[in-house]
Amino acid sequence: MAGKDAKRVTTIQVAALAGASPSTVSRALSGDPRITEATRQRVLAAADELGYRPNLIARGLKNRATGIIGVVVTDLGSFYHAEALRLLVDELGENGLAPLVFACHARQSADAVIARMAGYQVDAVIALAAPFDREIVASCDRSRKPLVLMNRYPGPEPVSTVGGDFDRGGALAAGHLIARGARSFAYFAGEDGAQISRDREAGFLRRLAEDGLGCRARISSVYSYDAARQAAAALLADPPDAVFCANDTLAFALIDAARHDAGLRVPGDLMVAGYDNTTLAARPSYDLTSIDQDLPELVARAVRRARALAEDPAAAPVQDVVLPRLVARGTTERPPAMET
Amino acid sequence: MAGKDAKRVTTIQVAALAGASPSTVSRALSGDPRITEATRQRVLAAADELGYRPNLIARGLKNRATGIIGVVVTDLGSFYHAEALRLLVDELGENGLAPLVFACHARQSADAVIARMAGYQVDAVIALAAPFDREIVASCDRSRKPLVLMNRYPGPEPVSTVGGDFDRGGALAAGHLIARGARSFAYFAGEDGAQISRDREAGFLRRLAEDGLGCRARISSVYSYDAARQAAAALLADPPDAVFCANDTLAFALIDAARHDAGLRVPGDLMVAGYDNTTLAARPSYDLTSIDQDLPELVARAVRRARALAEDPAAAPVQDVVLPRLVARGTTERPPAMET
DNA sequence: TCTTCTTGTGCATACGTTTGCACAACTGAT
DNA sequence: ATCAGTTGTGCAAACGTATGCACAAGAAGA
Numbered sequence: 001m002a003g004k005d006a007k008r009v010t011t012i013q014v015a016a017l018a019g020a021s022p023s024t025v026s027r028a029l030s031g032d033p034r035i036t037e038a039t040r041q042r043v044l045a046a047a048d049e050l051g052y053r054p055n056l057i058a059r060g061l062k063n064r065a066t067g068i069i070g071v072v073v074t075d076l077g078s079f080y081h082a083e084a085l086r087l088l089v090d091e092l093g094e095n096g097l098a099p100l101v102f103a104c105h106a107r108q109s110a111d112a113v114i115a116r117m118a119g120y121q122v123d124a125v126i127a128l129a130a131p132f133d134r135e136i137v138a139s140c141d142r143s144r145k146p147l148v149l150m151n152r153y154p155g156p157e158p159v160s161t162v163g164g165d166f167d168r169g170g171a172l173a174a175g176h177l178i179a180r181g182a183r184s185f186a187y188f189a190g191e192d193g194a195q196i197s198r199d200r201e202a203g204f205l206r207r208l209a210e211d212g213l214g215c216r217a218r219i220s221s222v223y224s225y226d227a228a229r230q231a232a233a234a235l236l237a238d239p240p241d242a243v244f245c246a247n248d249t250l251a252f253a254l255i256d257a258a259r260h261d262a263g264l265r266v267p268g269d270l271m272v273a274g275y276d277n278t279t280l281a282a283r284p285s286y287d288l289t290s291i292d293q294d295l296p297e298l299v300a301r302a303v304r305r306a307r308a309l310a311e312d313p314a315a316a317p318v319q320d321v322v323l324p325r326l327v328a329r330g331t332t333e334r335p336p337a338m339e340t
Numbered sequence: 341m342a343g344k345d346a347k348r349v350t351t352i353q354v355a356a357l358a359g360a361s362p363s364t365v366s367r368a369l370s371g372d373p374r375i376t377e378a379t380r381q382r383v384l385a386a387a388d389e390l391g392y393r394p395n396l397i398a399r400g401l402k403n404r405a406t407g408i409i410g411v412v413v414t415d416l417g418s419f420y421h422a423e424a425l426r427l428l429v430d431e432l433g434e435n436g437l438a439p440l441v442f443a444c445h446a447r448q449s450a451d452a453v454i455a456r457m458a459g460y461q462v463d464a465v466i467a468l469a470a471p472f473d474r475e476i477v478a479s480c481d482r483s484r485k486p487l488v489l490m491n492r493y494p495g496p497e498p499v500s501t502v503g504g505d506f507d508r509g510g511a512l513a514a515g516h517l518i519a520r521g522a523r524s525f526a527y528f529a530g531e532d533g534a535q536i537s538r539d540r541e542a543g544f545l546r547r548l549a550e551d552g553l554g555c556r557a558r559i560s561s562v563y564s565y566d567a568a569r570q571a572a573a574a575l576l577a578d579p580p581d582a583v584f585c586a587n588d589t590l591a592f593a594l595i596d597a598a599r600h601d602a603g604l605r606v607p608g609d610l611m612v613a614g615y616d617n618t619t620l621a622a623r624p625s626y627d628l629t630s631i632d633q634d635l636p637e638l639v640a641r642a643v644r645r646a647r648a649l650a651e652d653p654a655a656a657p658v659q660d661v662v663l664p665r666l667v668a669r670g671t672t673e674r675p676p677a678m679e680t
Numbered sequence: 681t682c683t684t685c686t687t688g689t690g691c692a693t694a695c696g697t698t699t700g701c702a703c704a705a706c707t708g709a710t
Numbered sequence: 711a712t713c714a715g716t717t718g719t720g721c722a723a724a725c726g727t728a729t730g731c732a733c734a735a736g737a738a739g740a
Contacts, residue, residue, distance in 0.1 A: 010696055021720050026698060034718060051482070056459040057406060058696035060397050061725050068440070068460075073429075082422035089413075089443050093453075098460060100408070101441050103429050113433075119396040120408075120438060142391070225623070252623075260624040283565070283592075284600040285625040350726055361690045366728055374688060398726035401695050 009050045018046035029054070060121060069306055070117035070145070071099045072110070072136060074129035075223065078249055080276045080295075084128055084150070087299040095303055097123075110135035118143035123310035126150060126302050130196050146309030150302050151293075153199045154319035160309065162302040162320040164293040166196060169324035170203025173244045173273045173291055178211055180332050182242035182271055185213065186235055188228075188254055189220035190246040197246040200275060204244050216240050221250065228253030229261070236262040242271035242332070248278040251288055255331065272331045287330035294322050349392045358386035369394070400461060409646055410457035410485070411439045412450070412476060414469035415563065418589055420616045420635075424468055424490070427639040435643055437463075444469050444476075454479035463650035466490060466642050470536050486649030490642050491633075493539045494659035500649065502642040502660040504633040506536060509664035510543025513584045513613045513631055518551055520672050522582035522611055525553065526575055528568075528594055529560035530586040537586040540615060544584050556580050561590065568593035569601070576602040582611035582672070588618040591628055595671065612671045627670035634662055 011022040018025065020043060028035045028043035035043075046052075060066035069092055075081055085101070092099045100120055102113045110132040117125060124146040127136045133149055137159050140147040152161040177185065187204060190197035197220075205215055217240060221231035232254045235243065239258070245251035251274030258264040258272075266272055274281060277292035301320050309315060351362040358365065360383060368375045368383035375383075386392075400406035409432055415421055425441070432439045440460055442453045450472040457465060464486040467476045473489055477499050480487040492501040517525065527544055530537035537560075545555055557580060561571035572594045575583065579598070585591035591614030598604040598612075606612055614621060617632035641660050649655060 008696095011698095012696080022697080023699075023721080024719060027719090030698085036718065039718080053455060053459050053483070055401075055461060055696050057397055057400050057461045058725090059698075061395075061401055061695090061727090062697045062699090064725075066397060079419070079422070082419070082426070085425070086422070086443070089441050090448075093442055093448060098456065099441050101429050101439050102433055103426070108430075108433060115393060116438065119393050121395060121397045143393070225619075256624050279565075280620075284596050348726090351728095352726080362727080363691080363729075364689060367689090370728085376688065379688080395726050398695090399728075401697090401725090402727045402729090404695075 008055075009052045010055070011052075013050055014043065014046045014052050017050060018043045064121075065123055065310070066121050067097055068100050068120060068122045069097045069303075069310075070114075070120070070122035070125040071101045072104050072113055072117075072125060072127040072129050072132075073101065074104050074131060078223065078247075079278045079280055080248065081128060083279060084295055084299065087296055088126065088128075088303070091299050091303045095307065097303070097307070104129050104132050104136075111139045114139035114143060114145070118145055124148065124306040126306050130194060131191065133195075144313070146306070146313045148302050148305045148309065150298065151196070153196065154321065155195065158317050160305050160317040160319065162298055162305060163322070164291075164298065164324045165321050166199035166324075167203035167206070169275060169291040169293075170200040170205075170244070171207035172203075172324060172326045173275075174204045174207035176289070176326050176328065176332060177242040177244065177271060177273060178208070178213065180242075180271060181334055182240075183213070184216045184240040184242075186217035186219070186240045186243045187215050188232070188235070188243055188245040188250045189218060190250065191222050192220055194223075194246070200244075200246055221253075223247065223249055225249055225253045229257045232257035233261060236264065236270075239264060239270050242273070245272065245274045248274040248276045248281055248288065248290055250274070251290070251331075252280065252286060255286060255288070267331055267333045271333075277327050281327075281329065289329045289332040290327055292325045292327050294325070297322055348395075349390045350395070351392075353390055354383065354386045354392050357390060358382045404461075405463055405650070406461050407437055408440050408460060408462045409437045409643075409650075410454075410460070410462035410465040411441045412444050412453055412457075412465060412467040412469050412472075413441065414444050414471060418563065418587075419618045419620055420588065421468060423619065424635055424639065427636055428466065428468075428643070431639050431643045435647065437643070437647070444472050450475035451479045454483060454485070458483035458485055464488065464646040466646050470534060471531065473535075484653070486646070486653045488642050488645045488649065490638065491536070493535065494661065495535065498657050500645050500657040500659065502638055502645060503662070504631075504638070504664045505661050506539035506664075507543035507546070509615060509631040509633075510540040510545075510584070511547035512543075512664060512666045513615075514544045514547035516629070516666050516668060516672060517582040517584065517611060517613060518548070518553065520582075520611060521674055522580075523553070524556045524580040524582075526557040526559070526580045526583045527555055528572070528575070528583055528585040528590045529558060530590065531562050532560055534563075534586070540584075540586055561593075563587065563589055565589055565593045569597045572597035573601060576604065576610075579604060579610050582613070585612065585614045588614040588616045588621055588628065588630055590614070591630070591671075592620065592626060595626060595628070607671055607673045611673075617667050621667075621669065629669045629672040630667055632665045632667050634665070637662055 011025045015022045015025045028040045104110050104113045126148045128150045149161045152163045153166045219235050221228040228250045255266050258266050274290040277290040281288040281290045351365045355362045355365045368380045444450050444453045466488045468490045489501045492503045493506045559575050561568040568590045595606050598606050614630040617630040621628040621630045
């Protein structure tokens with residue numbers, strides 16, 4: 001091949017061409033004010049001519065800061081997580097950071113994932129993998145890596161989090177369903193251990209109770225469409241007026257089960273509200289009422305926090321909460337029956 | 341904080357504890373056969389006790405191989421790309437590689453993205469960003485980074501690609517629609533420059549021609565749901581029997597436009613087939629007939645190719661093609677009219 | 681006992697940066 | 711012309727790892 005073993009361009013080469021030393025090159029490029037404008041220009045010209053690109057690995061080794069942020073996700077099959085990752089990648093990119101992405105699930109333990117990230121000297125870790133939060137916290141602690149948990153309601157652990165106000169979100173949903181005329185309710189919970197799901201449920205129940213109402217039924221399922229659709233059957237044998245779901249995935253599964261498996265109309269026979277306001281929720285085939293978390297804002301704050309922690313790992317943890325907002329759509333329209 | 345400035349554990353510390361030298365530690369951990377079993381055990385014990393994790397950045401600097409693979413994506417909003425990224429992350433992880441992910445779109449030029457990746461000394465780049473392929477090829481060439489283009493039909497450029505057989509896929513769709521009784525056809529193309537879309541179209545038209553049929557209409561749109569749904573209106577004023585769409589996103593938009601904007605039944609008034617067999621296609625609300633690309637296989641091959649190129653950057657480019665498969669679903673059922 | 685070979689370990693260096701420190705060159709004052 | 715002060719540049723060390731080479735220790739043969 002032509003330039004197969006063409007020497008890579010380093011500060012040394014640039015220095016040689018510019019008639020300066022590597023240190024001068026380094027300083028010129030980093031904008032050190034002690035370098036004469038004339039020299040800087042010479043160096044810049046040389047760097048440009050050779051197509052010099054600083055070796056960020058070497059810089060990372062020296063500086064003990066790589067500009068790499070570890071991102072842990074668990075279930076990219078979920079549209080919500082996919083959307084979050086997309087925003088994260090963009091936001092990190094615009095902040096001059098580079099995301100090193102790993103997935104964490106049954107076959108890939110949280111500890112192994114964090115260990116690998118730590119090996120790559122990531123400056124901080126952002127985790128979007130609720131089911132593994134506890135292990136991730138422990139593992140980051142052990143590796144002394146700053147950590148930001150995303151999409152997580154504040155808890156007792158001393159760790160930085162960024163999330164929506166789940167309790168309030170649950171309450172919003174309850175209020176809305178009540179206002180739309182529902183009188184019997186059910187909650188569709190996520191996997192049993194999920195803190196997220198329990199926080200949302202708590203708010204939902206609390207708001208119902210304020211109006212002297214209770215929750216007639218409760219089912220739960222793993223956060224997967226197929227599992228959820230199966231689980232939904234139990235509820236649809238004797239459906240309530242309205243169901244609040246721990247997230248949109250569960251809501252979509254419930255709606256499909258209602259419409260296609262149980263022959264119910266949504267809305268009409270059943271109102272459904274979800275959580276996350278996924279892209280899909282806005283499409284006419286679902287037209288799902290959902291609690292919006294302002295994901296871009298969440299992501300922006302997570303990145304800001306990660307930067308701050310990378311800067312000063314000893315900083316006290318901050319638990320950041322974003323206010324949720326209800327987006328009313330077709331699945332919670334008043335049943336046509338009430339209009340006649 | 342307690343261990344704030346606890347020295348990081350390096351080979352030096354391990355060596356000291358094991359009563360050996362750093363070089364011995366390195367060799368013991370890398371399984372060099374020249375090291376005595378006894379020594380190896382001592383080293384392993386020491387490493388374990390101190391919780392030693394090799395610094396992969398330092399290793400990368402020394403070895404000129406980081407184990408990092410650059411991944412370029414463009415539109416994570418698309419479910420197809422999100423799914424592909426999920427599989428990529430898993431596959432790379434299982435191969436002991438780490439994906440450094442960047443998005444490339446209007447605000448982030450391909451060249452800037454590749455330059456940053458090159459700065460991080462990625463061993464190879466996998467690109468899933470068809471619209472930017474040309475610039476990416478040029479940029480990787482300049483940085484001498486091995487490149488694998490994903491989801492790309494073989495072209496004249498000397499670059500490694502992994503993709504489905506788009507031409508054949510288009511033909512499959514045509515054959516299926518003909519068999520289902522359609523007699524007038526339309527093609528819903530992606531953005532005009534998109535090679536992908538043109539390859540699929542070519543196969544579609546060729547197969548139609550084999551039966552003496554033609555394509556009555558053709559519309560095109562950017563690959564975004566909203567834009568596509570608007571663009572679809574033009575076609576639905578005078579709908580053909582069947583529409584083949586360059587990908588599922590376009591198909592979903594078309595279906596929604598037909599059902600909710602134009603008041604048509606799908607199927608019934610209109611058959612629709614898509615491409616990619618996205619998760620969503622299987623759900624009852626769309627139940628979309630689509631061409632499946634065997635994405636997991638595509639991804640596995642891309643990773644394999646990337647590893648090979650990382651090993652030997654001078655290796656000749658390989659253009660890898662996976663056979664597509666048609667998955668027939670509800671949107672191409674025979675119109676009920678024909679059953680009565 | 682003295683080579684000769686084998687075997688296992690340590691020394692030193694290199695990877696490409698950044699940066700503390702010393703130093704050369706120049707200015708302006710005595 | 712000498713000195714203090716300023717300014718810009720270079721030297722060398724460090725980050726943590728991997729590895730060619732030299733070397734010490736022990737075994738085997740003469």
